[in-house]
Structures are given as C-alpha cells and as structure tokens.
Amino acid sequence: MRRASRVLRGTGRFRRREIAAAAMVFPSVPDEILVQILIRLPVKSLLRFRSVCKAWRSLISEPFFVDFHLHQQSLRDPQILLLSCAGEVGEFCLESLADERGILERKLSAVPVESILTPSCNGLILIHRDYSQCIYVFNVSTRKLLTLPDCSPSLHVNLGLGYDPPVGTYKVVRLFHNREGDAHLHCEIFTLGSPEWRRIGEVRYKLDVRGFPASVDGALYWLTDYDSHQNKSEVIISFVLREERFKVIPHPKRCAGEKRRYMQLWEFRGDLYLQDSSGKPVMNLWVLKDHKEGIWVKNYTINLHRCGYALHDIPYVKPVSICRDGRLYFSLFGRLFYYDPHTETFEVVLLDLALCEILFPYVESLVPLRKEMKAFAD
C-alpha cells in the first residue's frame, strides 16, 4: 500500500532537508504532523519547549519553522496590543487582548515612557525614544529587543517597519527634516542585519505623517497631505521596499476633495485598507483588492449613529482589527467596540481606554532579532 504522506491544511512546502531537521524529534508521530502541532502553539509554549531536548530546540529555531509558525498564526484572529500607563510610574505597560473577546491578559514587559510605537509587522514593532536618535526593534511575543545604530541627527518626522517577503529582509524607513525650518522631507533606511543607516534622498511628495505608514506585502503606504500637497489627484503613495522608491498608486474614485481630511490607511490581515467618511456619521473601509489594476472595494459601511455618535465624532474613530469572519474592532473616545457586519450590531468590549496610547493588532511571532536576519530568504 502506498504511504499517504500528505501535509494537512495550510502550506505544503516541506522539503527533505527540512524534514530531516525535524526527524527523531517525536518518535511516535510523523515529523510533518509534529510540525503541524507545534506551529499552532503560542510563542511562550515554544520558548519553553526549546528546553525539552536538543532536537526540539533546533527544530523550533529553524528558519522554515519560524516561517510556518508565523503563517499559521496569521490565519487566526489577531490579538490586540494595548499600551497603557497602567504599570509602574514612569513605565508603559503592554497588554494584549486575546482571541476570546474581552479577555485581557497582561503579558508584556514595560517599555520606556515617551516612546513612539509603530504598528506591528510580523509581530515586530519599532520603539522610538522621543527626541532621540535611538530606535529599537521589539518582538512582542519573544520580548526580545534589538537596539539599532543611531539614526542621523535630524528632525524626526515619521517611522515605519516593512518586510520584503521574497528576500526576507526587514527595513526600517525613517522620514525627517535636516534641521528646523527645512521644508524638504528626507528618507533614510535601515536594513535589519546591516551595519548602518542609508540615506536614499529627498521625498518629493508632501506626506500625511499624523499616523504611521501601513505596512503591506513588501511596501509601506502613506497618504499625501491634503493641505500642502499640490497635485490633488495624487492621494496614496507607496514605497516598495525592494525598489526603495516612492510612487503614486490609484485610490478609490469616490474618495476625493474635503472628505480626504478624515482618510487613514491601515493594514489588516495582510491587506491595505483605506478609511474614509462620506459626510455622514459613517465610517467606510475600502480594501485594495488588486494592486496591479488598482481595484478598491468598499467592504464596510458602519453607521456610528446607531451607537450614539454624530458626524463631528468621525475624526476620532479608528479601526483596530478585523477578524477572520469579518467582524471588526474599532475604538472611539476611549471605548473599544466590536462590530458584526452580518447583524450590523455593536458591542462595547472595553470601556475605559482613556489611558491607552495605542491599540494595534499583532500576531504571535518567533522572528529572531539577531544580526543576520536574511536566513528567511531560504
């Protein structure tokens, strides 16, 4: 009888060499099944299980395993990262909202106050000590922190972290002015694993830098600034990490004019989303379905009037996370809401977010922060 060796749902990319790495680990269970079991575990369990035996340790550190684990975890509903002042004096506390709605688990170490934190990219966030040249990369799940070399002494404007999947490199993109009064926006890049920052020159678009760029599939995305950017037909600017070049991409046709003041870009579940409002107490979310053709589809129209909010509240609403089944978390005036598009109903998940600085989705990730991060290219 032929042996039925099949990899179950998910990726089917095991190679002989990879299987050999997993061999002898779990004598009673085939190796590909062992891998399927382990990639479903949270990072905390895997860090523990590294000490089971040598074979488990090397399996859990294998780049292919880290990759599979990240892929598997990204299929689940994302966890939500909360940053609040709830910890000791002078420290922020990172907490996470687990899968099950409303269960708040404090699990993370403290980060310094006066820090800027970017949204997560493969479970990594950037921590920037305000007014300093010091930037850290932090893996939220493993709690490992990597200090980058100092960036250039300049007037900080904006920061983003992106991942270039085929090459397997992470790049930190920083926008700045050379000095006070400098009207030009400049850009420098730090590739994780490289020795230093690289300047790539001036940015010829006036970007909206109130928030952070959205990091999606090898590119960062900004909106142009409505007031200062001359060409009003240029709305969304992409920065492809491979090419290291800024360029305009198409935007939804109906998102123009004054409405643009309330627009924001987000990344959810690996897609680029555009938030806008149509002059009513309504939050719309568009998703970029086709990068090549520039096809945007409006997939949420949320009437905030129904949970007691009015038109003037619109600038403060912020989508936080989208679940597999399409349900959506959003925050508004210190409250976290859970919205079900099938029934168009709302539910308040958390009442008192007043002290919360950030609310970001993140995935469990084993991505290591050592110097040579190109191992993922394999």
Place this chain on the structure above:
Amino acid sequence: MSESTEKKMVRLRSSDGEVFEVEESVAKVAKTLQDMLEEDCADAVIPITCVRAPILTKVIDYCKDQVMISSSSSTTNNPNERTEQERKAWGQKFMEGVDSSTLCELLVASNFLNIEGLLNLGVDKMVSMIQGKYPQEIRDMFNVVNDFTPEEEEEIRNQNAWAFERDPYYKKRSSSK
C-alpha cells in the same frame, strides 16, 4: 440476491489481525482507501498495517459519521448538517477522554489513511493538551530523553526565563554525578 441492491462492503484488517467489515462509502472517507478501491487494486481484505484494532474502531466511527453528514447534504434542510459551532462541539466530544498515546496513534492512522478532517481534529486536540505544559511534562508524555547537560539546560531556560514562570518540575541539576 442481486448485488446492485446490496451495499458494497469492504473488509479491513488491523495490525493486530482483527477484521472489520464496513460499507464502501465509509471506507472511502479515507483518501488512501478511496484511491485503492477506485484503482481496483484492493485485496479481498485490506491490511491496515500500522493501525491497531481499538484505533481502527475509532477511525471507522469517524468515517461513519462523515458519511451520515454528507449522505443527505444534497437535499436542502439536511437535518444532519452542522453549523460551524456544532461541528466544533462534535469534534470536541469525539476527542473527549482520548489520552496522549491513543492520540498519537490516531494521528498516525489518520495520516496514513489520509483523512484530513480527523487529522485536523487530532492536531487541535494535541495542541490543547500540550499548550500550557512544562518541558518535563512533555518529556514524560512522549518519552523524550533530556539530552542537555545541566549547564546547557539552564542556559536555554535563562534565555527566556519569563516563559517558564514557576516551573514546579524543574530542579537545578548539578553537573557532577
């Protein structure tokens, strides 16, 4: 007796020699058996060489249930059709009380017979069983030998000390015998 009105039966023999007779539709839930039956290369009794009788019983239970669900799924309002929640609850019930060694055998069997649904149930069950466990519990569960020196083990634990909390099973070993 006309053969066409009778349901076609298939006989399976477990590794410990027990023979099970099941309807062909039940056997075909296992992709491996389906391929064999369709290529007509199945013997009168199909040997399932790596699966013991108690495990094969459980596997057949699963396959019977799958046939029961799908048999009337073409008609609308199938009373047997399950919602996502019901499916989840059923899966949990099916795996209830299964211990870790039985579970390992079930995983091997469902992989060998290529029954994706059962394999997924088993994987999820195993995940829930080992999730909060400590390293020594994992070693006991799967007969894994700790091949680290005490120094190595301590170093690995120290690299992520927070993940171990208060491990009740861990006592610092000394390197000298």
